[in-house]
Amino acid sequence: MTYSKFFTLLAAMAGSIWAVDAQAASHSLLFEAPLVSPKDSLKPGAVQLTPEELALLVEIIPNEPDEVIADRLSCLDSEIPLVFNNYVRNFIDYFTIRNRKYTRTMLQRENVYFPLFEKYLKKYDMPDELKYLSIVESGLSPKAQSPVGAAGLWQFMKPTGREYGLEQTSFTDERLDPEKSTDAAMRFLRRLHKYYDGDWELALAAYNCGQGNVNKAIRRAGGGKKTFWEIFPYLPRETRGYVPSMTAVRYAMNYAGEHNIFSDSILYAPQVDYLEVTQAMDLEKLAWELHLTPGELMALNPEITKTKLPDQKNNYKLRVPANRAALLASAADKRCILMAAAPVAPQPKPQETPVMLAAVKKEAEPATETEATSSLEKTTYTVQRGDNLTQIAQRHNVTIEQLKEWNNLASNKLMPEQKLQLLQPAQAAEPVVSTPVVLASNKTTTKETPAKQIVQPQEQLIHHVQPGDTLWQISRKYNGIPVEQIKKLNNLKDNAIKPGQKLILS
Structure with a gap:
């Protein structure tokens, strides 16, 4: 299915088996070049060690005999055969000796994606060990791209992705969607397993290089040879390393501790909620409203390839952090977020009539430091034991x-x-607004009335900014007035506001 550069290199490397001295100690320090001192490293022909290689000088790397590794493999519960030979041993040495950093990274990421994989493996009644295949395919990276165009955790090519319902547009590529691509990969593997009469090794080989290449290898082998190892010499070079690398990855992940491989940090999948997008969406603005960086929001939605979603993406389910979604308690709140994040259409001006509000509409100006401070009162708090x-x-x-x-x-x-x-905030007097009094002559005059007594649709609604206020919080206090509307009414160029500032809300 894929032609990964990574496993092309592995397959090339597999041609020369790592020589292990049968009499060697069970634990040793391994180096691929003679050691040199920092002073000698400047001499012509001297091998210079990277910081990572220098760290290996004090790292004990077990060099286990074949019998131990074979015994450990036999202890793994598996529906997929775990054949052990020199070829497989070479890949095991790669993941446990030569590229220990890769195995550490996989240990760090496994808890992010394995629960998702296990969910769909259970749904389709497939072997649990298939979850390790994504390590072989993509290194558990949902944004992984191969030189030939395969993408995502399961490295779908574009035509195969479309065949299994993974949408690809100029705005989204569902091959990068962890959940949708996992579901598609399980269905694809299940079909291959059935096609090859329950042979998982052939199904995996076909997943890598395609059914045509596997069937061609079977024909070339002749004589009724149909197992992976029987047709091994006739498979593409990369595929010859694909199934052995799957066995090696399973060994490395299950016995990393025995090889002194540990991850210093473990990642877990973030808790998410879904926000249904019903109109054009600027994701950068939405991220700000949710107190996230655009990168954090995009990382939760790796299938989205641009920061703006068009109108055609109606009812798109966008992942947001669950602790941010708690702010969106009701459908009305969610609509408010969408309105705030989407471009605001200009509102038509109402026709003026003699009975309209005659008060002058004054544009609010940002409060000066003196004005902001004058509306605040100083109080003193005494720190109690245990306070922070x-x-x-x-x-x-x-x-x-x-x-x-x-x-x-x-x-x-x-x-x-x-x-x-x-x-x-100081205790402010009740705001005073101007309300119209209609005279018989159709001329409008005004009188001063406390706001609480008469509420007209045309009245100016004023909010006094308090310490800690944000435009989003103010929006929620006043029935979801869009943030963009507040900024427009007050000539705000950004979202910065100050305590004591007066904001016109309507």
Whole structure:
């Protein structure tokens, strides 16, 4: 199915078997070149070691005999044959000796994708060990691309991807979608397994090089030879290393500890929720609204190839972090997010009549530092035992940065009974708005009325910015007024707002 450069190199390497001295110690330090001192490394012909190679000087790398490795393989529960020979041993040495870093990386990533693979393997009643095939194919990288055009965790070529329902447009490539491509890969492997009468090794070979090449190798072998190892010499060079590398990967992942291979960090799949996109979407703006970087949002949706989704992508299910989706508690909130992230169409101006609001529409200007400060009151907080800046900031709806600035704090360290200065919004008088009084002569005059008494659709709605406020929070407080609309009404060029600033909301 794929012609991976990685396994072309492995297959070439497999031609020369790693020679192991039968009398060698069971544990040794292995080097492919004579060691030289830093001073000698500058001499002509001297071998210079990379930092990674220098680290191997103190790393004990077990060099296990064939009998031990064969015994360990026999202990693995498997529906797919685990043949052990010199060819397979060469690949095992690659993953446990020569490229230990690759195996560490796979140990780091396995918990991100294996639960997903296991879900679909169970759905289609297929062997659990097939989850290791994605390591052979892509190194557990959903964005992996091969030189010949295969892509994704399961390295689908474009025609095969389309055959199994993986959409490919100028905006999305579902070969890169972990879930959809996994489902497609299981269906493809199941079909190959059935075609080759239950022979998993031939099914894997066909997944790599195609049914045509496997069938050709069977014909060339002649005499009724139909197993992988019987037709081995007649398979493409890369495919000859494909099934052995699958066995080697399974060994390396299951016995990494016995070879002193450990990962210093383990990754897990993030918890996600789905946001149904119903209109054109600017993902960079959406990421900002969700307090994410565009890269973080795109990483959750690797199948999306551009930062904008067109109208044709109606009802597209976009992954967002579950802890951000909690902000979108209702369908109305989700629509608000979509409206904020999508371009806002210009609103037609209503026709003016004598009975319309006669108050002058004044564009709000950003508050100056003096105006912002004058609307705040200083309060003092006494630090209690067990307090920290995060708790205090959340309790008073301010940020840690503000606490540090107001109190000239150089660090996050606090002492019991320490006094902290806080700036809190002053109690403002009820806003006064102008409401129309219609006279018999159709001339409109105004009188001052407290806002709470009369609410007209044409009234200006004003919000006084409080410490910690963001445009998104303000939007949610006022029934989902789009953030872009707030910015337009107040001539805001960006999302920065200051405490005490007055924002026109309608």
